[in-house]
Amino acid sequence: MVAPVWLLLQAGSLSQRQIAIDAPFCAIDGTLPALDRIVGQTSKRGSAATMKPEKNKPRVGLFVTCLVDLFRPSVGFATVQLLEDAGCEVSVPFAQTCCGQPAYNSGDRKDAREIARQVIEAFDGFDYVVAPSGSCAGMLKKHYAELFADEPDFHKRAVAFSLRVHELVSFLHDVRGVREVAANLDAKATYHDSCSGLRELGIQKQPRQLLSSVEGLNLVEMKGPDICCGFGGTFCVKYPDVSNAIVGEKTKSISESGADLLLAGDLGCLMNMSGKLKREGSTVKARHIAEVLAGMTSEPAIGEG
Amino acid sequence: MVEITSPGFKDNSAGALADVNLQKAMRHVRVNFIEKRAKAAAALPEFDDLRSSARAIKDHVLDHLDLYLEAYEAKVVERGGKVHWAANAVEARGIVLDICRKVNARTATKGKSMITEEIGLNDFLEKNGITPVETDLGEYIIQLRGEHPSHIIAPAVHLTMDQVREDFRKAHTHLPADRPLNEPQSLLQEARGILREKFLKADVGITGANFLVAETGSSVIVTNEGNGDLTQILPRVHIVVASIEKIVPTLEDMSQIVRVLARSATGQEMSVYTTLSTGPRRKGDPDGPEQYHVILLDNGRSTMLGNEFRDMLRCIRCGACMNHCPVYQSVGGHAYGWVYPGPMGSVLTPALVGIENSAHLPNASTLCGRCESVCPMQIPLPKLLRHWREREFEQHLTPGTVRTGLGLWAYAAKRPALYQRMTGFGIAMLRFLSGGRGRFRWLPLAGGWTRYRDLPAPQGRTFMAQWKAQQARKQN
Numbered sequence: 001m002v003a004p005v006w007l008l009l010q011a012g013s014l015s016q017r018q019i020a021i022d023a024p025f026c027a028i029d030g031t032l033p034a035l036d037r038i039v040g041q042t043s044k045r046g047s048a049a050t051m052k053p054e055k056n057k058p059r060v061g062l063f064v065t066c067l068v069d070l071f072r073p074s075v076g077f078a079t080v081q082l083l084e085d086a087g088c089e090v091s092v093p094f095a096q097t098c099c100g101q102p103a104y105n106s107g108d109r110k111d112a113r114e115i116a117r118q119v120i121e122a123f124d125g126f127d128y129v130v131a132p133s134g135s136c137a138g139m140l141k142k143h144y145a146e147l148f149a150d151e152p153d154f155h156k157r158a159v160a161f162s163l164r165v166h167e168l169v170s171f172l173h174d175v176r177g178v179r180e181v182a183a184n185l186d187a188k189a190t191y192h193d194s195c196s197g198l199r200e201l202g203i204q205k206q207p208r209q210l211l212s213s214v215e216g217l218n219l220v221e222m223k224g225p226d227i228c229c230g231f232g233g234t235f236c237v238k239y240p241d242v243s244n245a246i247v248g249e250k251t252k253s254i255s256e257s258g259a260d261l262l263l264a265g266d267l268g269c270l271m272n273m274s275g276k277l278k279r280e281g282s283t284v285k286a287r288h289i290a291e292v293l294a295g296m297t298s299e300p301a302i303g304e305g
Numbered sequence: 306m307v308e309i310t311s312p313g314f315k316d317n318s319a320g321a322l323a324d325v326n327l328q329k330a331m332r333h334v335r336v337n338f339i340e341k342r343a344k345a346a347a348a349l350p351e352f353d354d355l356r357s358s359a360r361a362i363k364d365h366v367l368d369h370l371d372l373y374l375e376a377y378e379a380k381v382v383e384r385g386g387k388v389h390w391a392a393n394a395v396e397a398r399g400i401v402l403d404i405c406r407k408v409n410a411r412t413a414t415k416g417k418s419m420i421t422e423e424i425g426l427n428d429f430l431e432k433n434g435i436t437p438v439e440t441d442l443g444e445y446i447i448q449l450r451g452e453h454p455s456h457i458i459a460p461a462v463h464l465t466m467d468q469v470r471e472d473f474r475k476a477h478t479h480l481p482a483d484r485p486l487n488e489p490q491s492l493l494q495e496a497r498g499i500l501r502e503k504f505l506k507a508d509v510g511i512t513g514a515n516f517l518v519a520e521t522g523s524s525v526i527v528t529n530e531g532n533g534d535l536t537q538i539l540p541r542v543h544i545v546v547a548s549i550e551k552i553v554p555t556l557e558d559m560s561q562i563v564r565v566l567a568r569s570a571t572g573q574e575m576s577v578y579t580t581l582s583t584g585p586r587r588k589g590d591p592d593g594p595e596q597y598h599v600i601l602l603d604n605g606r607s608t609m610l611g612n613e614f615r616d617m618l619r620c621i622r623c624g625a626c627m628n629h630c631p632v633y634q635s636v637g638g639h640a641y642g643w644v645y646p647g648p649m650g651s652v653l654t655p656a657l658v659g660i661e662n663s664a665h666l667p668n669a670s671t672l673c674g675r676c677e678s679v680c681p682m683q684i685p686l687p688k689l690l691r692h693w694r695e696r697e698f699e700q701h702l703t704p705g706t707v708r709t710g711l712g713l714w715a716y717a718a719k720r721p722a723l724y725q726r727m728t729g730f731g732i733a734m735l736r737f738l739s740g741g742r743g744r745f746r747w748l749p750l751a752g753g754w755t756r757y758r759d760l761p762a763p764q765g766r767t768f769m770a771q772w773k774a775q776q777a778r779k780q781n
Contacts, residue, residue, distance in 0.1 A: 232671025237753030
């Protein structure tokens with residue numbers, strides 16, 4: 001992957017001011033990616049011998065998410081590569097299992113709180129916590145703190161934790177200033193905005209911007225990309241008839257878009273949509289956006305052997 | 306009270322999904338409401354600021370509700386009206402009946418009102434010899450059919466025009482059987498002609514209120530058909546039934562909220578009629594009722610004021626949440642099984658009828674958050690739905706199988722080493738069972754998923770197992 005700043009430098013038209021514009025403040029924690037950090041991203045490619053390598057790479061803890069861990073590890077490895085290409089040092093704390101949403105969204109606050117505590121403690125000391133999922137990142141970032149409303153000390157810690165949490169694509173784009181990737185894939189793709197990423201974290205333009213830089217990829221919009229796919233965690237098995245009606249509308253929009261590849265940032269939604277597409281006999285393939293951005297598409301698509 | 310069928314949500318929704326007419330009619334919601342609202346919101350640069358302002362007005366009212374209610378009552382009395390306080394549906398119905406009986410009422414026209422649905426007024430009046438006549442076109446249609454509204458602002462949205470045409474031919478037998486009724490306009494004209502007589506004959510007119518203005522003692526209705534105006538002006542007696550959170554301090558406050566109301570509801574800048582009623586007819590007034598009554602209904606609101614569902618009291622009943630809800634769009638309003646459908650209903654219904662009678666409702670949501678994103682009053686609907694789930698969990702209303710499953714999962718999730726051993730084994734098994742086909746068409750215990758979808762199979766070893774192995778290799 002070639003960082004955008006590198007391309008601009010190659011073009012010889014970059015002033016320091018432009019770098020600052022291209023790598024904006026992270027509004028949440030006020031971190032301004034320093035020039036040397038951005039330069040550091042490019043030096044990783046080994047072709048920027050004249051540039052200073054980044055002295056202190058940001059330390060990123062990868063929250064891999066339970067579905068990626070269990071069903072599609074390739075998304076986890078793609079995430080690691082994207083983060084490393086963006087100049088980060090990536091670690092994966094072992095004391096992680098799940099973000100706790102199954103408990104939290106079932107009204108079981110006690111278990112949700114204990115799992116949240118476990119995650120917060122496991123990710124102590126990282127500059128950032130990144131997850132390849134808007135849903136799980138949203139849980140960590142927007143919901144953990146309120147679980148500790150009755151524990152003032154830990155609440156403070158949970159708030160500080162939440163400021164360090166990011167969803168993968170928005171982290172690359174907003175925090176690391178990545179605007180282009182060096183991947184290529186011949187496909188006509190359509191992107192589904194997963195609900196939590198879109199509405200809790202404001203992720204909409206970032207994935208599209210990065211996908212537009214994938215060589216050979218033609219991005220087309222489906223009708224209502226922001227409409228829920230009907231997954232909803234346990235909802236899809238508690239109310240299968242209704243969930244099926246919702247995902248049926250979604251697969252109709254996907255098919256009508258003429259795309260041959262469905263992309264999204266959340267594996268739960270992807271398993272739901274691709275499962276339905278497969279059942280309908282559709283030839284549309286489905287992948288997590290991280291696989292495409294990292295150029296790691298040699299694994300069969302979701303649901304394919 | 307309207308019969309509660311919320312415990313049958315699953316059956317209700319299966320029926321709704323198989324109902325061809327309903328599915329055809331619901332297309333209208335999927336397209337029209339949403340596009341019109343989006344256009345109206347986009348055309349007003351200050352729309353989001355207005356939402357915040359509207360929210361602040363209602364929050365302020367809720368902080369000082371007692372004060373504003375008393376101020377409002379004093380103004381109504383000053384203008385010659387009467388205020389009745391009703392703690393619950395039974396009291397409210399009793400007060401309406403009392404007023405009707407005192408003036409020997411035979412028929413009562415009604416403006417469109419969800420609150421009279423909430424208290425089950427129509428059935429009650431009918432049983433007591435008073436004929437209620439719904440005058441909103443949608444309400445009139447569903448009254449002919451013996452149904453209840455399936456949407457809070459578009460009560461007959463679940464019906465196709467063909468169904469309505471058939472209903473009119475069946476009900477209006479005094480008209481020529483071969484009359485053309487092909488255009489919506491002709492249906493409207495027919496209903497209009499029939500209703501006009503009923504307006505003139507009615508003894509009492511009953512309306513709800515979109516707002517009660519403390520500053521002036523006015524009740525305010527916003528409508529598109531003008532039927533509300535005829536309901537409250539023509540009969541001798543006007544009864545307003547409104548819940549206590551409808552109060553706003555001033556006319557200026559009302560005007561601000563009105564600006565977000567119609568835009569959110571139908572995409573109009575304003576509803577066609579915004580009508581203020583302030584007391585009975587005064588000397589010299591050309592029209593208006595002789596008596597003006599307001600029934601202020603609590604029915605659970607004061608409890609909500611003091612608990613985690615307080616934000617719900619900001620609701621102005623625009624319907625945007627249900628228009629944008631994928632669940633509502635799929636199954637329509639009747640599947641929810643009580644008066645208020647969609648996301649706002651799934652928060653409000655448990656507060657009004659008890660969570661034990663409506664346990665499905667807060668769960669029958671993907672928590673996609675589209676409702677909150679369009680709510681003009683910024684009500685955090687997903688959060689409130691989750692709060693009901695918490696109550697269900699605390700009260701052991703969550704089904705036993707779910708609790709057990711959740712308990713086992715949580716036990717493992719809190720023990721990473723155990724979890725990773727178990728999942729490592731489980732995933733290897735699943736991978737083996739998939740036979741390299743990449744997906745399952747059927748899997749024991751996963752019927753909820755595989756009934757309609759294939760289940761993608763795991764790729765192989767878990768990420769954690771592979772990562773650990775990779776790190777170990779690096780160290781050696």
